[in-house]
Amino acid sequence: MAKKGKLVVTSAPFLKEEVFINTAMRDVIIGLIPISLVSIYFYKAYAVMLIATCMVTAALTEVVFRKLMGKEHSLRDGSAVLTGLFVALLFQPTVSPVTAILATIIAIGVAKELVGGLGMNRFNPALFGRVAMILLAPLFAGIAVKAPNLGTIDAVSKASTLAMLGGGMEMPGYLEMFLAYPGGALSESSPLALLIGGIYLYKRGHINWRVPVSMLGTVAIMAFLLGQDPIYHLLSGGLMIGALFMATDWVTAPITSSGKLIFGVAIGILVVIIRVFLPPTEGVAFSILIMNAFVPVIDKATRHLAFLEPKEI
């Protein structure tokens, strides 16, 4: 009965689904490849520089902050570079590198590591960093150097479709806007590319349909009720990346199914209110962050009964 090799004794369950934080983060990065490629196609070196700057800054920030807090770096989970990529995609190609770097440092350092690291953050780090730079812009006005001139590209100076929508300008056709149309932040250049990435994440089981569907549906209905063109609303600004990649963030969205629906609907309502009644800038980012704050309340209100709980009283 003598056999070679020793036995390993652990506890049940002995099987594990091949989904880990790093594989999930890797999949989200894969999901962002189409939109990254479209923005590089439009903005060439500007997009490449911005993405590289933010990803490198994100990694460095994580290493430094964790070191200061006496923890080992967790670069292997991929969440830092992913956040860096997200931050980059939320900026216009001509943004000052200083602004982009500060936004990334705030995203990783403040919104993630200072509050306890991945899993403990209440706000979506990338959106937090992006919005912080809007609110803090006056402080940094002096040091926000202009982006280096990386060549003359028409697309770079185009107004975003959202600004065109707000300004009552003549809009491009639906199809053109859906496929790819430059202007605004990197992530605003192609709803189709974002949709491909979102479908990939859905197929891989990382995101649930409830948040994107309720959020996009609400925006369309609200826009229609307010006499606006729902399709332009769906295709412009940060709505697509917000609905598919930001509001679906595991850590900062409600955990229950009904909570996810409420969360999506509420964000949708806020987006349209901001877009229609307020200066239409970063409405999606603000809406998601506002609702991030309500997640504990939503989770509590939508807590479901246990299987063994008496169903009738």
Next chain:
Amino acid sequence: MAVKSFKGGANVPHFKSFTDDKEIEKMPTPDRVVIPMHQSFGDPCEPLVKVGDRVEVGQKIGDSSEFFSAPIHSSVNGVVEEIEVLPYCTGEDAKSIIIRVEGEDQEFKPTIKRNPEDMTREEIIEAIHQAGIVGMGGASFPTHINVNTKEPVEYLVLNGAECEPFLTCDHRTMVERADELVAGARILSSVIGARKCLIGIEVNKPDAIEALEERTKDDDLFEIVPLAVKYPQGFKSIMIKSTTGKDVRRGARSAEVGCIVRNVGTTVAVYEAVVYGKPLIERVVTVSGPTIPKPGNFMIKIGTPVGHIFDHCGVTDFNDATVILGGPMTGRAQHSMKAPIIKNSTGALLLPSEIVRASEPHENCVRCGKCVARCPMRLYPNQLSMLAEVEDYEGLEAWNVMDCMECGICVYSCPSNRPILEFIRHAKPIIKKMELARRGN
């Protein structure tokens, strides 16, 4: 064919193709068997034999005067070599009778043949009791207690879900022993006064569904219920919900909701006990794993050490693999090759380290929500693991930790590889103590 299902759960890879077409074979008798005196829910048995005694196949060698217990029998002809306290597959220690096998013929020879229709209810229950029948799907609750209901129970639910990966022993039993299974179900139905016998089978076993449809189509007592292939379909309260639609309330016994659930292997054992007086001395065990040269379904005598089984199946090298008795989601990893098969051992698995879940390292919960969506008991495993981490036992109780039936789907799903179940297993006895203390006041 309407396929029934339940809320939660997940598709876990089956790994059943290693053995699902392998006919049940007899495993040769080992040189020695080790028979632990604690093989059922409840109290252990005391040995009825002493060192040096000669024992026969089917002879009762352990019994208890306590209510929650079932007698234990010798699975071989031989001589009692030793009686000592040994660790066995549950991880606990039990007095164990070690029998040296003697003689070529090790088969149980029935001396009687009874017709269950001529027997009273009491005689049948006594036959089940004397044969030491316990739930063979894992719970090992003594069957004679389970079926001795005060009031008639509406449904007999036969559990043929076999939702655990790798295991095919129930599948093969349904295909190869369908007649005995149906006869056993008739006996159990008459004992509990069931109006209906529902046989729940996951649809990945079409040959089992067909075999049982074939034998029950003219009998109104039976209904085959095809079930979605989803883990943990075969857990008792889930089974009741899927097959009958009834909710099981916290603390309610299944008889109180009008259901008795029995495993298909147990049902065949009941048939043999009642008709032939055959005690539970052997069972079908799935021996499987991706690296086993000759996997299969084997009729194995209780007390056979796993080392003997893997020898027979051609295993020569363990290579840091994990040996599991039971299924890979709820079974127990074994320390020793001497660990014996007991009455509820559904499988003897050898899993290579590549597919065994690494217990380290784990991360913070990232709130992906998979455990919440998949928990069949509709709990919040993420919350439970975090409360357990900070030892907040009141919080754990408020989040219904005691409902957890430890199916393991949360741990299987967790991207942070959190040892949710270890936390819960650690907390449960502490909360039980708190409950008892409260009741004491």
